[in-house]
Amino acid sequence: MENKTTIHDIAKALKIDASTVSRALNNSPRVSQKTKDRIMAKANELGYQRNLLASNLRKSVTNTIGVIVPRISRHFFSSVISGIEETAYDAGYNVIICQSLEQLDRERNIVETLLANRVDGVLLSVSMETDEYGHLLKMKNNGTPFLFFDRHCEIEGVNSVLIDDFQGGFDATEHLILNGCKNIGHFSGPQELAIYRNRTAGYRKALEKHKIPYRSELVLRSSLMENDGSEGAKTLLSLPYKVDGLFSANDIAAIGAMKYFKNEGVKVPENIAIVGFSNEPISAVIDPSLTTIDQPGFQIGQIATTLLLEEIGNPPSAKANMAKTTILKSSLIERDSSKK
Amino acid sequence: MENKTTIHDIAKALKIDASTVSRALNNSPRVSQKTKDRIMAKANELGYQRNLLASNLRKSVTNTIGVIVPRISRHFFSSVISGIEETAYDAGYNVIICQSLEQLDRERNIVETLLANRVDGVLLSVSMETDEYGHLLKMKNNGTPFLFFDRHCEIEGVNSVLIDDFQGGFDATEHLILNGCKNIGHFSGPQELAIYRNRTAGYRKALEKHKIPYRSELVLRSSLMENDGSEGAKTLLSLPYKVDGLFSANDIAAIGAMKYFKNEGVKVPENIAIVGFSNEPISAVIDPSLTTIDQPGFQIGQIATTLLLEEIGNPPSAKANMAKTTILKSSLIERDSSKK
DNA sequence: CACCGAAATACAATCGATTGTATTCGTGAA
């Protein structure tokens, strides 16, 4: 019952050597066609299936890359994963998908497991909790190629594929300003993550350009869950002056805020215009539909994978070890939540 | 640079045998505490990291289970995955997540790869295209424990964890009837999949109970993508009589239909009441909010994993090989799309 | 001081496939 057929079983059945069987199965020119045919036939007959543990161990290559994302259920990340899988499969690589659920200790465990399984490389978007890089440095010292996408850390010599969060934040905010908003709230995320710092910087730059004073009480930091959005909305409403615009660093928190506003009878966009970030499918469907920033997830996945496979192919010489950062454009999608 | 430290390196550095190092790292009682301490220290110093390829090969156990879902981005499946991961990690297992994207050939490849990597078991929700079971039979003959969740096939001796789709279909349809609908359309999926056959059967049963004649032109089969929903809505509108209710076998197609109706000026729920299936987050947010059937995804994941791990623990004797099917209840969530 | 038994450690085979080297085979040329 149990399929434990090995190349030795095939070899024995045909009274030949296992090395010949191995070469035949790998279509080596050192084996005659006649023998290959016999071996293939017998392999099928016995239900042979290569043991990749043994094969990979011997070759010390797994043709597998690991991918770590905060959550697979986020539309942006699943788009990235699609791009990664497409590129990787075309190149003959398998992909192991893991989610950190925004938890640092899970991220550490995953890295550990991937390294122990000797993946050839890793693509990584760090969790919100990641403020300590021991596990990443270990991977680097280890010699395992990896690179960041979307959410990155400052680690020397590690490449990144990012989107232009500064520009995205700027566009979102300027859009609100051009629609007449004067007092614009902003939901930001953990400041450990550059993406949130950059989105906030874009926000400030837009205010500055249009000579609107920056007020720190309008900027609220959280984990950007739906609930954080509701809380944030409440806080904004409690301010002594009227807030007429909101740029949220993700769609989920924006939606949390919209729900709160709806409950409180605050009209969107009439009383407060809102722009989100990420273009989750839900943002197109909610009422009013949510203006947001679209990020080219699929493309990020493709590019990141291409770069990683390149690095796996030619390990960087210690000298030419400059970190390259690829930055992609995002684009504003105008919908109803921001139309004054 | 490269971390190639093996137990032999540690052994050599300490002038002891590799077997002792191995036992120490596995905390075997056969090694003295003093030696363990020395070994641990040296292992840390050298940045040792166990090679699971070698370890798993030798032990012929990987402590890994594979999970195959149609799409990770569907809320239902990502809930199931959360349940699986929680249960698996608690039991010391790793999880490899794979998506078939509803394609049979991808499903085949994934099964092949998982088997080649010698996962200890597989949890599987088949693709819409899966009408041929060769790859699954191979896995069975192979002796690799696996079980179906949500979407299953009729394969002897393979367990399943399902939800009560018949009941769900019945509840959805009866709900529409009780809200006054007389002509109820139904979007169904590929008839190869029992879940869709069962939802349809529930639909028919509800009609029958309430003495509403069944009309085949009201039942539309598709892949239930958003676009299929719009097409279906169009078809329903083109009928010579007025359709005043719709039960869609998933939320996505229901939403496609809602968008089409909105465009055409057909009011939901006034002109046509709608019930979906799956309780995607988007269904709570769309306007009007979508009545739907909630499936306990997380729980399905937990139960399926528990059963699988049991089967891995005690391989079923060939005799007591009856397939067990666990069926969980679904529940109707009433929202605005069905309020007449 | 020799000896016993348990504790600690060493030896060696093994998991399954790969791969460099050595050997055998077969055919054509001399």
Next chain:
DNA sequence: TTCACGAATACAATCGATTGTATTTCGGTG
């Protein structure tokens, strides 16, 4: 018929860790 040479195949080491068995070590006892 023999030799050479390329083609085909066999031999054997190896990847890194595990594990059953054998050996050594050591404290205690008579």
